[in-house]
Amino acid sequence: MSKVFTAEEVAQHNTRDDLYIVYKGKVYDCSQYLDEHPGGEEVIMDCAGTDATEPFEDIGHSEDAHEILASLEVGELKGGVPAKPVVSAASSSSSDSSSLPLVALAGLILAVGAFLFLRT
Ligand code: HEM
Numbered sequence: 001m002s003k004v005f006t007a008e009e010v011a012q013h014n015t016r017d018d019l020y021i022v023y024k025g026k027v028y029d030c031s032q033y034l035d036e037h038p039g040g041e042e043v044i045m046d047c048a049g050t051d052a053t054e055p056f057e058d059i060g061h062s063e064d065a066h067e068i069l070a071s072l073e074v075g076e077l078k079g080g081v082p083a084k085p086v087v088s089a090a091s092s093s094s095s096d097s098s099s100l101p102l103v104a105l106a107g108l109i110l111a112v113g114a115f116l117f118l119r120t
Contacts, residue, residue, distance in 0.1 A: 003027075003075035010077065014049030016041075020074070021052040025081035028072040 005020075005027045013020035019031045021044065034041040039059065047055055056069075 002073070004078050005075050006078045011049040016045065019044065019048045021047050021050065021056075022077050023051075023053050023056055023069060025077050026073055027075045027077055028069055029074045030072060033068065033072060 007022075010020045010022055010027055013029070016034065017031055019029070019034065021028050021030055030037075030044050034044055037044055043055070044052075061069075
Protein backbone atom coordinates (compact mmCIF):
# COMPACT_ATOMS: atom_id res chain seq x y z
CA MET A 1 0.00 0.00 0.00
CA SER A 2 1.38 3.38 -0.89
CA LYS A 3 2.00 5.99 1.76
CA VAL A 4 -0.49 8.81 2.09
CA PHE A 5 0.97 12.28 2.63
CA THR A 6 -0.80 15.41 3.76
CA ALA A 7 -0.06 18.63 1.85
CA GLU A 8 1.78 19.85 4.96
CA GLU A 9 4.05 16.79 4.97
CA VAL A 10 4.86 17.21 1.29
CA ALA A 11 5.63 20.90 1.87
CA GLN A 12 8.38 19.91 4.34
CA HIS A 13 10.31 18.12 1.58
CA ASN A 14 11.42 21.33 -0.04
CA THR A 15 15.20 21.22 -0.08
CA ARG A 16 17.59 20.23 -2.86
CA ASP A 17 18.45 16.90 -1.20
CA ASP A 18 14.93 16.08 -0.12
CA LEU A 19 12.48 17.33 -2.69
CA TYR A 20 8.92 16.14 -3.20
CA ILE A 21 6.40 17.38 -5.73
CA VAL A 22 2.76 16.49 -6.28
CA TYR A 23 1.48 15.57 -9.72
CA LYS A 24 -2.19 14.71 -10.21
CA GLY A 25 -2.71 13.63 -6.61
CA LYS A 26 0.46 11.48 -6.39
CA VAL A 27 3.64 12.35 -4.52
CA TYR A 28 7.06 12.08 -6.19
CA ASP A 29 10.59 12.27 -4.77
CA CYS A 30 12.62 14.22 -7.34
CA SER A 31 15.80 14.65 -5.24
CA GLN A 32 17.82 12.13 -7.25
CA TYR A 33 16.51 13.39 -10.58
CA LEU A 34 17.39 17.08 -10.25
CA ASP A 35 20.88 16.67 -11.78
CA GLU A 36 19.52 14.79 -14.78
CA HIS A 37 16.54 17.02 -15.58
CA PRO A 38 16.91 18.37 -19.16
CA GLY A 39 15.00 21.49 -18.13
CA GLY A 40 17.48 22.22 -15.32
CA GLU A 41 17.13 21.83 -11.57
CA GLU A 42 15.94 25.37 -10.98
CA VAL A 43 12.45 24.80 -12.42
CA ILE A 44 11.86 21.74 -10.25
CA MET A 45 13.29 23.52 -7.19
CA ASP A 46 10.69 26.23 -7.78
CA CYS A 47 7.96 23.58 -7.34
CA ALA A 48 9.57 21.95 -4.27
CA GLY A 49 7.00 20.70 -1.80
CA THR A 50 4.08 21.90 -3.89
CA ASP A 51 1.67 20.71 -6.56
CA ALA A 52 3.59 20.80 -9.86
CA THR A 53 0.75 19.46 -12.00
CA GLU A 54 0.21 22.68 -13.91
CA PRO A 55 3.85 23.62 -14.63
CA PHE A 56 4.60 19.98 -15.55
CA GLU A 57 1.65 19.88 -17.96
CA ASP A 58 2.40 23.33 -19.40
CA ILE A 59 5.77 22.12 -20.71
CA GLY A 60 4.08 19.30 -22.61
CA HIS A 61 6.46 16.69 -21.18
CA SER A 62 6.98 13.60 -23.34
CA GLU A 63 5.88 10.01 -22.67
CA ASP A 64 9.45 9.35 -21.47
CA ALA A 65 9.20 12.16 -18.96
CA HIS A 66 5.96 10.69 -17.61
CA GLU A 67 7.63 7.28 -17.26
CA ILE A 68 10.55 8.77 -15.33
CA LEU A 69 8.09 10.61 -13.13
CA ALA A 70 6.16 7.38 -12.47
CA SER A 71 9.38 5.71 -11.31
CA LEU A 72 9.85 8.42 -8.67
CA GLU A 73 6.48 7.91 -6.98
CA VAL A 74 6.60 7.60 -3.19
CA GLY A 75 2.91 7.80 -2.34
CA GLU A 76 -0.24 9.77 -2.75
CA LEU A 77 -1.66 13.00 -1.49
CA LYS A 78 -4.32 12.82 1.20
CA GLY A 79 -7.55 13.90 -0.41
CA GLY A 80 -6.09 13.28 -3.88
CA VAL A 81 -6.68 15.65 -6.76
CA PRO A 82 -8.53 18.77 -5.65
CA ALA A 83 -11.97 18.90 -7.25
CA LYS A 84 -12.28 21.20 -10.22
CA PRO A 85 -14.74 24.01 -9.59
CA VAL A 86 -18.03 23.16 -11.26
CA VAL A 87 -19.42 25.86 -13.50
CA SER A 88 -22.89 26.30 -12.09
CA ALA A 89 -25.97 27.08 -14.13
CA ALA A 90 -26.30 30.35 -12.23
CA SER A 91 -22.82 31.60 -13.15
CA SER A 92 -23.11 30.60 -16.82
CA SER A 93 -26.48 32.30 -17.19
CA SER A 94 -25.09 35.42 -15.52
CA SER A 95 -22.31 35.54 -18.11
CA ASP A 96 -24.99 35.30 -20.80
CA SER A 97 -26.89 38.22 -19.38
CA SER A 98 -23.68 40.25 -18.99
CA SER A 99 -23.28 40.23 -22.77
CA LEU A 100 -26.81 41.61 -23.21
CA PRO A 101 -25.88 45.30 -22.86
CA LEU A 102 -23.21 44.79 -25.51
CA VAL A 103 -25.76 43.36 -27.95
CA ALA A 104 -28.09 46.28 -27.21
CA LEU A 105 -25.26 48.76 -27.75
CA ALA A 106 -24.32 47.16 -31.08
CA GLY A 107 -27.97 47.33 -32.15
CA LEU A 108 -28.16 50.99 -31.17
CA ILE A 109 -25.00 51.86 -33.11
CA LEU A 110 -26.36 50.04 -36.17
CA ALA A 111 -29.68 51.89 -35.87
CA VAL A 112 -27.98 55.29 -35.58
CA GLY A 113 -25.70 54.40 -38.50
CA ALA A 114 -28.65 53.37 -40.65
CA PHE A 115 -30.54 56.54 -39.69
CA LEU A 116 -27.58 58.79 -40.63
CA PHE A 117 -26.99 56.84 -43.83
CA LEU A 118 -30.62 57.06 -44.94
CA ARG A 119 -30.82 60.79 -44.12
CA THR A 120 -28.01 61.69 -46.58
C1 HEM B 1 10.24 14.80 -11.58
C2 HEM B 1 9.58 15.57 -12.39
C3 HEM B 1 10.03 15.81 -13.80
C4 HEM B 1 10.55 14.94 -14.71
C5 HEM B 1 10.74 13.44 -14.56
C6 HEM B 1 10.86 15.71 -15.90
C7 HEM B 1 11.40 15.19 -17.06
C8 HEM B 1 11.74 15.91 -18.16
C9 HEM B 1 12.28 15.36 -19.38
C10 HEM B 1 12.56 13.88 -19.65
C11 HEM B 1 12.49 16.40 -20.24
C12 HEM B 1 13.05 16.32 -21.69
C13 HEM B 1 11.93 16.61 -22.69
C14 HEM B 1 10.83 15.60 -22.62
O1 HEM B 1 11.12 14.38 -22.71
O2 HEM B 1 9.66 16.01 -22.48
C15 HEM B 1 12.10 17.61 -19.55
C16 HEM B 1 12.17 18.88 -20.08
C17 HEM B 1 11.74 20.02 -19.45
N1 HEM B 1 11.16 20.09 -18.21
FE1 HEM B 1 10.84 18.55 -16.94
N2 HEM B 1 10.54 17.02 -15.69
C18 HEM B 1 10.02 17.11 -14.41
C19 HEM B 1 9.54 18.24 -13.79
C20 HEM B 1 9.48 19.48 -14.36
C21 HEM B 1 8.89 20.62 -13.73
C22 HEM B 1 8.18 20.63 -12.38
C23 HEM B 1 9.07 21.64 -14.56
C24 HEM B 1 8.58 22.99 -14.22
C25 HEM B 1 8.41 23.97 -14.98
C26 HEM B 1 9.80 21.16 -15.74
C27 HEM B 1 10.23 21.90 -16.82
C28 HEM B 1 10.86 21.41 -17.93
C29 HEM B 1 11.30 22.23 -19.05
C30 HEM B 1 11.18 23.75 -19.16
C31 HEM B 1 11.83 21.36 -19.99
C32 HEM B 1 12.34 21.73 -21.38
C33 HEM B 1 13.81 21.74 -21.49
C34 HEM B 1 14.21 22.12 -22.90
O3 HEM B 1 13.56 21.68 -23.87
O4 HEM B 1 15.20 22.84 -23.01
N3 HEM B 1 10.03 19.82 -15.58
N4 HEM B 1 11.65 17.29 -18.30
